[in-house]
Amino acid sequence: MSRRQFLRVVAGAGGLLGACRTTGAQPPVGGRAEIRAICFDLFTLFDPRGVERAAEAVAPGQAAELCRDWRVRQFEYAWLRATADQYRDFEFVTGEALDYAAGARGLSLSAAERRRLVAAYSELTPWPDTRAALDAWRRVGLRLAPLANYSPAMLDRLLTHAGLADLFDDQISTDRARTYKPSPRAYALGPTALGVPREQIVFAAFGGWDAAGAAWYGFPTFWLNRLQVAPEALSAAAHATGATLADLAAFVAA
Template sequence: MSRRRFLQLVAGAGGLLGACRPRPAASGPQPPPSGRATIRGICFDLFTLFDPRGVEWVAEAVAPGEAADLCREWRVRQFEYAWLRATAGQYQDFEIVTGEALDYAAGARGLSLSAADRRRLVAAYSELTPWPDTRAALEAWRRDGLRLAPLANYSPSMLARLLEHAGLADLFDAHISTHRARTFKPSPRAYALGPAALGLAREQIVFAAFGGWDAAGAAWFGFPTFWLNRLDVAPEALSAAGHATGATLADLAAFVVA
């Protein structure tokens, strides 16, 4: 499917690519690696499909004026606790890690959260809103015969709730939580769940990363990797940061079919 045809399909679903589009990445989509295998599937980091800023909107209702700083500290601790537990062999699923990280972030800012507010904030990760171009892109790829799956650090229950809440569960061939490997991305064991679940070689699966660190991990694993830089953040200073980058799912589609 050509990029022009993809854009026509998305526009026909309501012109979603033009709504709430973040500022494009300066570099634009780059050419794919030469000699690449035929692409038959896509694995997605969840935030390429869902807007993570919804957590901050919930946090603003719980802690007015504190949301940005609270969520920044919370997110950093999520990564640190997940990777610390994985490295130390003390694995807990991502929902538990998320709660632990929130407890730290709230305490560090002197916030006292009620049990109800804590549950509401953790639950916000399973109630995110899809980006405006998500549904139309997934439907177009399914019509084109590609096998699709999120490949997420989310626990299985978090992942199920998120996809059901958004009404997108049926658009995927598999729902892949790294909990199956009892680790988190960027462990190679986490990425290896993608080929196993989709029944394809890693060279046949594009990995769509939201974070530059995830793009690097996926590229090191051996996926053809696209960094979907939705929020136009600075690239990581790593030896591998994905094979291409862009700001929308249309850019990803161009990479898939190039």
């Protein structure tokens, strides 16, 4: 399918392409391999702020600070365990990080409240443009998969809860490699699972650190900066950035 045909199909998905705002570095001079697949960080497709809303019901007035500390410890514990060869899956690490964050703020969570907050990560709401974009990419024959630090059970519950599971060719959890992004072994699961070389897989990152890791690995990388945060001060950067899946669609079709 030609680039023009691709853009026409994607634009027909509820006006998805709209006014494209793709910015940032462009693909390397000399062109880019034909794109045959997209791997997504989950938060490019799902709004992570749902966790804070769940926390507000448990810790009124403290949810933002609790979730900030919780998120920081999630990353720290995941990477600490991976580095120390003490791997546990992301659901376990999420619980550990919550225990720390609650304790640090003097909160005593019941077992039911703890389960409720951990479960919130598997009950996120898709961004408004998610389904239309995935449907459009499926129609033009691109292979699609999340490539996530979520445990397999968390990933399956999230996609099933949102009714999106059937739109993906695989559900890639870094648990298969018993590590976490940004390890190259985690990103390497994408080409293996999809049967497509890394040069033909666009990686859509939500976090700047994930964009750097994917670029280091060798994916054509797009940073979907949904929340308009500052870029990381790292030597690697995404090939392009944007704020919506319309921007990502234009990058894939370029």
